[in-house]
Amino acid sequence: MPSLVGSDASCPAQFPAGQRLKVPYDDGGCLNGNLVVVMSTAQPAAGSPGGGTRPAGDRERADGRSARSHRSRLAIVNAMRELHAEGDLRPTAPRVAERAGVSLRTVWAQFADMETLLVEASRRDNEIVRSLVTRIDPDQPLAARIALFTGQRARVLEQMTPSWRAARLAEPFSAELARNKARTLAIARRDLETVFAAELAQLAAAKRQQLTEGLHAISVWSFWESARTELNLGPGPAEDLIRATFTALLAEAGFR
Numbered sequence: 001m002p003s004l005v006g007s008d009a010s011c012p013a014q015f016p017a018g019q020r021l022k023v024p025y026d027d028g029g030c031l032n033g034n035l036v037v038v039m040s041t042a043q044p045a046a047g048s049p050g051g052g053t054r055p056a057g058d059r060e061r062a063d064g065r066s067a068r069s070h071r072s073r074l075a076i077v078n079a080m081r082e083l084h085a086e087g088d089l090r091p092t093a094p095r096v097a098e099r100a101g102v103s104l105r106t107v108w109a110q111f112a113d114m115e116t117l118l119v120e121a122s123r124r125d126n127e128i129v130r131s132l133v134t135r136i137d138p139d140q141p142l143a144a145r146i147a148l149f150t151g152q153r154a155r156v157l158e159q160m161t162p163s164w165r166a167a168r169l170a171e172p173f174s175a176e177l178a179r180n181k182a183r184t185l186a187i188a189r190r191d192l193e194t195v196f197a198a199e200l201a202q203l204a205a206a207k208r209q210q211l212t213e214g215l216h217a218i219s220v221w222s223f224w225e226s227a228r229t230e231l232n233l234g235p236g237p238a239e240d241l242i243r244a245t246f247t248a249l250l251a252e253a254g255f256r
Helices: 056-085 093-100 104-110 114-132 142-173 175-195 205-217 221-229 235-252
Strands: none
Touching: 056 093, 056 104, 056 114, 056 142, 093 104, 114 142, 114 175, 142 175, 142 221, 142 235, 175 205, 205 235, 221 235
């Protein structure tokens, strides 16, 4: 969950030279929808221009081209994510193309610029996050909920770290990435409030807000990144730190 950073509209994008970029970014050209590319199979109505049934061979060739385009798109997105995981947070388009096994022309045919590619990679990250999250029964004892919640959150934060590091670099120039971060933080807070609803409901409004914000602050990616890189904690100790702090904050509020 990268933190937002202000930017100067005149500042050049922090990507290597030779990339297709818009600075400052706007929503023009950004993709909307999920990673899955939806191909229309609707045929023109009979009697309309271009109507009638296409020969089977033509349909098969069109379907084949659509399938190849979809595979290329997925390969490019996966290549971007792989490079992020290897520490290349601002890969060049030629490097992405090489890793994906496609031509540079194919990269630009699929994505208008590097921001659009990063946005789509971010959507793929969101799908992965959802696959890592399972429902935690809010009726379980508090200690069990703390352990389950902090363990699950630690796995998500560690898994997403490479991609969110890359997104953090581009967020000042991308309204879409900034919105994605805001949505991610809102979902994280909502999940926290659901798991610990029984405790939060017992507090007065001001105290409830204070506790919620405290628990939220220590379970978002910025806290995890600080623990991992500035405190040099491994994933296990970082998770233990979050769990211990959760326990202490809830105990201070009267819940043990």
